[in-house]
Amino acid sequence: MVSTRLISGLLGGAIGIFLILTGGIPLLLAAFVIAVAGLIEIRALFSRKGLSPDAWVMIPGGVLLLIAGYLNAGVYVVHVAALVILASLATQLLRRGAYEALAGASGTAFGTLYVGLPMAYLLMLRNLPGGAGYLMGALLAVWASDTGAYFGGMWLGRTRLWPRVSPNKTLEGSIIGICVAVLAVVLVNHLALASGWWSALPVSHAVGLGVLLSLSGQLGDLCESALKRDAGVKDSGRFLPGHGGALDRFDSVLFAAPIAYYYIKFFVAVI
Incomplete structure (x- = not known):
């Protein structure tokens, strides 16, 4: 299962970068x-x-x-x-x-x-102008947040975040997820500065956007968990081997996408 999840994740990531x-x-x-x-x-x-x-x-x-x-x-x-x-x-x-x-x-x-x-x-x-970098950074931040929250909760989690909806998620994992998301946005921003491929964000915006994307992504994850719990299923489907359905993989993105768009459009594009 781990190897299937890893292989499909790496393949999906490579295809995603190409498409973006x-x-x-x-x-x-x-x-x-x-x-x-x-x-x-x-x-x-x-x-x-x-x-x-x-x-x-x-x-x-x-x-x-x-x-x-x-x-x-x-x-x-x-x-x-x-x-x-x-x-x-x-x-x-x-x-x-x-x-x-x-x-x-x-x-x-x-x-x-x-x-x-x-x-x-x-x-x-x-x-948007520089949109390839913004989209890549947003997706990376959301999935980095998911990964950080998962492993952070596994290693350090003590306080249940919302047990009635998702009993395995912890407050400590959530905080670690936010930190990892900020780091991901800052790294993508540094790559943008170094390569000149796309417009880089001011550092303050990179940090702020990382926090907002992580929080909105975690909310999206919790909301989809609530829908699945109400429906009595563990996964929404089998869209991606080892990762469950399309909603399981993109639930965080669904909530983070409008946040990323409006933040860039109104707070960054005008700079």
Whole structure:
């Protein structure tokens, strides 16, 4: 299991770096694959609770959100999100009438936006000036935070962080995860300064962004853990061998992506 997890992680990381540096259509197609897998998984979680979110809204809605993000059209992302909400209720009424209309429409809209909206922000982050470096740094920070929190909690964890949601996570692990995330952003920032490949951040922003990405990523992890616990499953799927489903691998990223985009856009891009 460890070797499978390591091999798939290294291979996925190498492919991810290539796609981030390449950008364009290859990155968009990869985002499609991840988003569709995540949408299928979140729908399956709802199904375990007896609900049936509408896949005919979720998949097209998620794809349209990604296309809007790829086109760097933030206003259209908002328009698509609004259409998803309206379509969720309309299709629920057409399919099942008033029966579970509130639950079905809410599940469809939530599932689509939970996965599709953050993925659109990842593409918009890549489209910013210097976006390849920002996106790479954000992903590295989030996954470094996850790794630091995991091993930090394993070695030094004593205080349970949120036992009702994720009993194995600890406060000490969370703090170590924040420190590792800051270190990751600072290292990427140093690489940017040394290579000149992309725009480097002021050190204060690198530290601040590392803290925010770690905190938002940990919150995303806890939220997905709550969804899985409610659905009675350990993993959301089998998207990546040894790592579980797409949501298991990208749950932290879903919460961190909008934070990274708006931080860079409003606090860094104007410098």
